[in-house]
Amino acid sequence: MTLDNNAGSITINHINRTYLDASGNDTEALRDVSLKIDAGEFVALIGPSGCGKTTLLRLIAGLDSPQFGEVLLDDEVIKGTNYQRGYVFQQANLFPWQTIENNISAGLKARKVFKEQKSEVAHYIKLIGLEGFEKSYPHQISGGMAQRVSLVRALINNPKVLLLDEPLGALDSFTRFDLQDKLLELWTDRGTTMILVTHDVDEAIYLSDRIVIMTPRPGKIEEVIQVKLERPRSRSDESFLRLRTEILEKLHLSSKPKEPDYYL
């Protein structure tokens, strides 16, 4: 299989997104968010719930559109979904009526290139070690297996950017570590740009080049931290732990209401 190194860069320019909540009030999911992600970069978005990180990911995917500002893939403004921006959901979100094999090949069929690239399916099944489960249905496999299927279902399209919406959040820690390594392996092999939404500070540090810390109400970028640790990284390394404490403190501070500058 030949892989052209076709990673894409993402540019986010002054994005605003406001939703109406159930009682008709405006909720600012994102306010004036700007960010540039280089081609081939691994970026983690982290922050408390309600900080708009999933909204941001959905805007990049084209599942939602901004009310102000724009998102660009390379030099093109994003409008609607496209297979070049693959998306891995929090729940594996496999089509329950299709076998594992057919779930993986769904992207090829949707793009009408299944005939030419049929052989890829077996390759990807082997890649995630699911030989023998080709004809199984999603409910017959474990959560970890399902998430691996979900990952290659997006990867088979060879996207320029892979958007990961807490894909490992619902898994037990052994499966999670295992899949984190798999993810790194795939990233190293292909060089695809990866944007990961996560709650897990360890996961963000272990995987990414940069960590974007976001704050809620209104959702905006608080700080961007460069992770300068050598790869492969060790979770028990001193520098790893120091960075972890630093980020946790920042998250903790940002989730608390700001104290006034002076008291009367």
Added chain:
Amino acid sequence: MLPLVSRANRVKDPDEINWKSESTVWPILQIISYIAALSVSFLLPTTQNVNLLPYRIFLLAVIIFFIGLFIISLFNQKIKAKNSHNAQFYFVIGLVFILWDLFTTKFDILPLPFFPSFAQILQVMTEDYITLLISMAFSLRLLVVGFSIGVVVGVVTGVLIGWYKEWNYWLFPIIKVMGVIPAVAWIPITMFIFPSSFYAQVFLIVLSVWFPVAYMTCTGIQNIQKSYFEAARTLGANESFLIFKIAIPGAMPSIFTGIYTATGISFATLVVSEMIGAKAGLGWYINWAKGWSNYAKVYASIIVMAILFSIVMAIIFKIRDRVLIWQKGLLK
């Protein structure tokens, strides 16, 4: 490491389907109850005027069948479990045959012609089997044609109103109002619109199948998790992929609920429409037999209907199990 416990020694999982405790007594009693029924028929004097031969042959066939089952179940555990589970039921049915026989041919207690003996119903069936078979063929043709068209039209309409807002706006209110009207209410109107009663009947069955199928297809599509459509879109799906690979397969469980509902309604429509306008079919046969006060024939055609409709239902369930194989083990 512990050795694998042999099949014979380990504790058996409870059998969910054949849950009655296994016994050899009930399968034997089951045979005895039909032998008793046959004995009653032979030994007690008959007071009604009826040909008992078909009834006796029937009982003999049942006895031979259950004896055969008993012998096979000595060697086949699966059949043994099933036979043992069902034996109590068929034992009681055997007793019902005895009682029915006593109340009719033997002591002539139930009034004729309204409550004939089973022997008489079987006699009528063997005498009139050609007319019955032709009637059955007519009903089946009507059902297959009407039902197939109804399902296709129903699914197409359901997809249109479930997927396109514009179609939904114009058609859904009509479906909602028309859906509550029983198709047979249109009989007087169909009689002068259509060139023959066959077309009129097909139309009525199409109508009765159309609404439940269309409605359930529409709600089935609307209840599919949004995230499946989103996943497909990020994989590069166009609209036809979303409709044919996500919406329709995702709505299949609901579509089959609609088809199942439609089946029952279509049986009713079939029989009523045959009773009123037709010159053939099982519904016509019932009406015709009633005209001659031949209630044995009425019961005979009801039995034929029960068999025919059960087979149709079984086929639909088989198709459903095939199509919805992905749900196996997903739902309880």
